[in-house]
Amino acid sequence: MRNRFAELHPAVLFLYFTAVILFSMFFMHPVFLAISLFCGFACSAALHLGKTLRFSFRFLLPMLLVMTAVNPLLNHRGATILLYVNDNPVTREALLYGFSSACMFSAVLLWFSCWNTVITSDKLVYLFGSVAPSLSLLFSMVLRFVPRFKAQIRTIENAQKGIGKGADQGSIFIRAKNGMNILSILTTWALENGITTADSMRARGYGLAGRTSFSIYAFNKRDKTALIVLIVMLFPVFYGAFTGENNIRYYPSLAVKPISFVSNLVYAAYFLLCAFPLLFNAAIEVKEHDSI
Amino acid sequence: MQQKSEQKRLKTALPAIFAALVFLAVILIGANGTGERKYFAVSLVLLVGSMLPFFIHFERRRTQARELVTLSVLCAIAVAGRAAFYMIPQFKPVAAIVIITGVCLGPQSGFLVGAVSLFVSNFFFGQGPNTPYQMFAFGLLGVLSGILYNRGLLKSSRASLCLFGGLSTLLLYGGIVNLGTLLLSGLPPTLSAYLMVCLTSLPFDLIHAASSVFFLFVLAKPMIQKMERMKTKYGLFSSEK
Amino acid sequence: MTVFEFDHFCFTYPKETEPALWDIRLTIPEGEFIALCGLSGSGKTTLLRQLKPALAPHGKSEGTLQFFGKPLAECSERSQAADIGFVMQSPEAQIVTDKVWHELSFGLESLGYDSQTIRLRTAEMASFFGIESWFERDVCTLSGGQKQLLNLASIMAMQPKALLLDEPTSQLDPIAAADFLAAVKKINAELGVTVLLTEQRLQEVFPLADRVIVLDRGRVITDASPREAGKHLLEIGHPMAAALPVPMKIHGAVANDLPCPLTVREGRNWLGAFLKESKIFYRAIPEEPESTNTDKAVELKGCWFSYEKAGPDVIKDLTLSIPKKKITCIVGGNGAGKSTALGIMAGIFKPARGKVKVNGRTALLPQDPQTLFLKNTVAEDWAETLDGRLSNAEKQKKLQETAELVQISPLLNRHPYDLSGGEQQRAALGKVLLTQPDILLLDEPTKGLDSSFKITFAKLLRELIGSGVTVVMVSHDIEFCAEYADYCALFFHGGIISSGGARAFFAGNSFYTTAANRMSRGFFQNAVRNGDVIALCNKNQNRKD
Structure with missing residues (x-):
């Protein structure tokens, strides 16, 4: 299935992920944590199921347990004492805070795994292009050189093997030396060949005043709709943040704002925001199915 | 024409406004929170704020084609080098190359190669919440080696570079990234918690420091020679330093 | 304008x-x-x-x-x-x-x-x-x-x-x-x-x-x-003039007043007009007796190879033997696996199946000479390949000898990257020769060389053969192979399709062959080199007169 969300304009995607990741980092309210963790998991699973499951069970779950256990041992604040370890109190608040932090951390990591699939390098290069053209060009050039250098490392390795100086020939010291020689040969080659690259840039007018930055991304109607929907959902979340709906006090004792009509609205908006990629894909799917 | 430049100005202003809003939001949310996340918020703002001047300087400088290529070559070698040794966790030549760049091409280039190689290599290894910390730490390594070299406190001798490389990778890079982990994880920002985080990552930090020493030991001399050759043969970076 | x-x-x-x-x-x-x-x-x-x-x-x-x-x-x-x-x-x-x-x-x-x-x-x-x-x-x-x-x-x-x-x-x-x-x-x-x-x-x-x-x-x-x-x-x-189109060169070497041809097609028309009047009497170059050299330098038997375990086979059931002290050229299209075969002979790649028998020490000159340069001057770079136990005087002597052989004596103290493309090629060849190979493997050695250095290069190869070295080269340069090789083999799709003495080999191909052969096809039987066509033309002309 095509991921329609990932095809949105990079600026929209960037705004979305910045918002969601920052919110996930800062909102420690249980409802918000739950929403972010659940949606982060769902979005990541929608992108790559197997990888997400493996990552969650092999890494996130153990980390969750460890962090929950470690926090009360390091932090002795909180009013409700559960037991003593080495004369230090273990509090319920610290235990819960550890658990929440671990959930927050997991959610952030899950969102980053979505970011890494959706915001590909060329999208970031584009995004930087309008703000920092030189930096963006530098990124693009590094991305051009990396695969080229990796291939050249293999070529050099084979060439050195051909004259009996491979990284797998001889004793361990000779091998290490041969291996470093490969890096050294690569460096000279790369620096010297770079002069040709620079010539090629200057031959094509690099350095003239008023350089523009082109991209193949166009802002279309669908991007506009998505952007408006996102902004509309951001407002209640921000409102909640400033009125304290999204906050929780852990120490000395747990305290959250009571659930109200307004808080429910904020929760709903946050859920819609976090589930946006899934909802968006589903909406497009339905729309295109109908139109056939 | 008038309208076009107006539009263009708006287009460049928009990201700035966006960045300012994000900053504001981070500060407000962080400070408004229960206090547990405010250290993280402040560290994030400080981090980005301290890196911005370097990037702005780079943008304003109108770098020569040959210098831009040289910088990207160094970044790419760092990235490809990191990828070449991916089997051994934390065994990477990035710090060594960043330090050599700082020594040869000055603090500004040192910073740039450090921050950019980390950022780009994370395209391949995956960006994470501690990317800004890593960028900052590698950038700082480059700046510091450049400044110390210019002041004469760091020599281009093998021993001096290895000593600086090992210590700075272990303490500076490790210290900053561990601080980031601590603040991000929500553990209490106390000394004992920090030490615990450092202790758990100590084996990795040690391998990292050892790899820096190793790479500097074997690569520093030939790399510096090569860069000097480029500088004299093609007149690179004569305006820097 | x-x-x-x-x-x-x-x-x-x-x-x-x-x-x-x-x-x-x-x-x-x-x-x-x-x-x-x-x-x-x-x-x-x-x-x-x-x-x-x-x-x-x-x-x-x-x-x-x-x-x-x-x-x-x-x-x-x-x-x-x-x-x-x-x-x-x-x-x-x-x-x-x-x-x-x-x-x-x-x-x-x-x-x-x-x-x-x-x-x-x-x-x-x-x-x-x-x-x-x-x-x-x-x-x-x-x-x-x-x-x-x-x-x-x-x-x-x-x-x-x-x-x-x-x-x-x-x-x-x-x-x-x-x-x-x-x-x-x-x-x-x-x-x-x-x-x-x-x-x-x-x-x-x-x-x-x-x-x-x-x-x-x-x-x-x-x-x-x-x-x-x-x-x-x-x-x-x-x-x-050595780089001119073949029809032009042949036309220039034969006494005639006809207009000069540029392409093979024009060359054929010219040859037709030139030979028309008389019936063609001499049609073939006398076959030189093939020196039967049964000593093999390299023998590959039923070799299979792929770069990745699950990847496609690049070398498929390759059987090939390379005669000692001869120049063998392997020709063929891009991606046919020629360079890989060379890598197998050099021991860079290990075939998944099959037998590899190499009698002697090999050294491979890679396509890109820059992949060999490590040090800051050619002399230092070469010295790096020498046995560390040699005395300085012996080392110097070896370096000088090799420099003379590949004709870059005055450049020994230059940085390898300050040399021109052809000079880099020679510096790399020198480095490879210093490893004292019995079998010299060359990957596209004539790429980027000018026509006059190609001739020098061929002489150099002959000298090496004379001193007992076996040369195997992989090349796209058909004209060079036809002119200087003893044996040729056509590589296709991971294996050898045909092989033989250079003349018989190219005369047997109808498309993958020299311009001289394509030009004289139908007129002459086995003219492969420019010299062959010229000789036959002159012979027929002399008879006419």
Whole structure:
């Protein structure tokens, strides 16, 4: 299935992920944590199921347990004492805070795994292009050189093997030396060949005043709709943040704002925001199915 | 024409406004929170704020084609080098190359190669919440080696570079990234918690420091020679330093 | 309109007394296709770079150089960048960015065009070159030929008035080179862009060019139509004549008054006209008795190899034996697995199945000599391969001997990267020879060498054979293989299709064979080398008289 969300304009995607990741980092309210963790998991699973499951069970779950256990041992604040370890109190608040932090951390990591699939390098290069053209060009050039250098490392390795100086020939010291020689040969080659690259840039007018930055991304109607929907959902979340709906006090004792009509609205908006990629894909799917 | 430049100005202003809003939001949310996340918020703002001047300087400088290529070559070698040794966790030549760049091409280039190689290599290894910390730490390594070299406190001798490389990778890079982990994880920002985080990552930090020493030991001399050759043969970076 | 005009133009490099260009007087009218030839170091690249101020080398110039009637130096940087396109040798190193579309738009971005214009121009160029399907690809997924085509397209997107190309096909295989030159011809013919091209392969360029300019030590020695220029070179016996198209060379060596042929087709017509009157009496070159050398240097039996475990087999059931103390050439298309087979003989790759028997020490000269250079001077670099136990005097002696053998004695203390392409090739060969191989493996050794050094190179190989070395080379250069190899083998799809003594081998192929053979097919039976056709022509003519 095509991921329609990932095809949105990079600026929209960037705004979305910045918002969601920052919110996930800062909102420690249980409802918000739950929403972010659940949606982060769902979005990541929608992108790559197997990888997400493996990552969650092999890494996130153990980390969750460890962090929950470690926090009360390091932090002795909180009013409700559960037991003593080495004369230090273990509090319920610290235990819960550890658990929440671990959930927050997991959610952030899950969102980053979505970011890494959706915001590909060329999208970031584009995004930087309008703000920092030189930096963006530098990124693009590094991305051009990396695969080229990796291939050249293999070529050099084979060439050195051909004259009996491979990284797998001889004793361990000779091998290490041969291996470093490969890096050294690569460096000279790369620096010297770079002069040709620079010539090629200057031959094509690099350095003239008023350089523009082109991209193949166009802002279309669908991007506009998505952007408006996102902004509309951001407002209640921000409102909640400033009125304290999204906050929780852990120490000395747990305290959250009571659930109200307004808080429910904020929760709903946050859920819609976090589930946006899934909802968006589903909406497009339905729309295109109908139109056939 | 008038309208076009107006539009263009708006287009460049928009990201700035966006960045300012994000900053504001981070500060407000962080400070408004229960206090547990405010250290993280402040560290994030400080981090980005301290890196911005370097990037702005780079943008304003109108770098020569040959210098831009040289910088990207160094970044790419760092990235490809990191990828070449991916089997051994934390065994990477990035710090060594960043330090050599700082020594040869000055603090500004040192910073740039450090921050950019980390950022780009994370395209391949995956960006994470501690990317800004890593960028900052590698950038700082480059700046510091450049400044110390210019002041004469760091020599281009093998021993001096290895000593600086090992210590700075272990303490500076490790210290900053561990601080980031601590603040991000929500553990209490106390000394004992920090030490615990450092202790758990100590084996990795040690391998990292050892790899820096190793790479500097074997690569520093030939790399510096090569860069000097480029500088004299093609007149690179004569305006820097 | 005149695009470029040189008037009494001289150029001298800093710290040199001899001028690199001397008294150049040339007029280049709009729309012409001009081939600029000369041996390495004749000044053709220097001349070409004078026309692109951003790339012009430092030095002192005299005389005038005008671009559309205005001194070139006075043209704005913007006009110099946009109106004069320049394509260089290396397909790889010219590419700046990571995406095809970004590369196509790079020049337009520099010129400050808005997105709408860039979109239109890149789209136009992509369709003109038929490369739309690559548009969103990473450049690292393209082949060498595709990369060079991309370089051409990204220059053309800037809509230059003049297109300068500096040996653009020297790094490409023959098929990619032909495609590239066809694209250049299309630009010239359909867009009317003036083209100035330096080339080693005159065979491909002569039929395309309107005019040929030959440089020798910084001076113009010929400036005429291809036919006239070729004739002149043959008359004065210039070393550059060795690079002329084969039909031209054969025509020049046979006494006749018929018009000079350029292509194989014209060559056949000429040969038909030349031999018509009499019946052809001598049809074949007497077969030399094949020296039966049963000693084998390398034997491969039923070898299979793939780069990745799950990947496709690159070498399939390869059985091959290489006779000792002979030159064996392996020819074949791109990606057939020739270089891989060489790698197996060198011990770089281990076949998954099959037997490899190598009698002696091997050393491989890779395609790219730069993959061998480690140190700061050639001498240091070479010394690194020597046995550490040798005394300094012995080392020096060895270095000097090898330097003389590969003819780079005066360059021993230079940095390898300060050498020209041909000199780098020799330095790399020297390094490989210092490992004292019994079997010398060469991967595309003639790539980028000029025609006169190819002859020197062949002599060098003969000397090595004389001293007991076995030579195996992989090459696209059919003419070279036919002229100098003892044995040839055709590689296709991971295995050997046919093999044999060089003459019998090429005479048996009808497409994958030399120009002389294709030209004389039907007239003569086994004429493979230029000399064969010339000899048979003369023999028949003498009989007639």
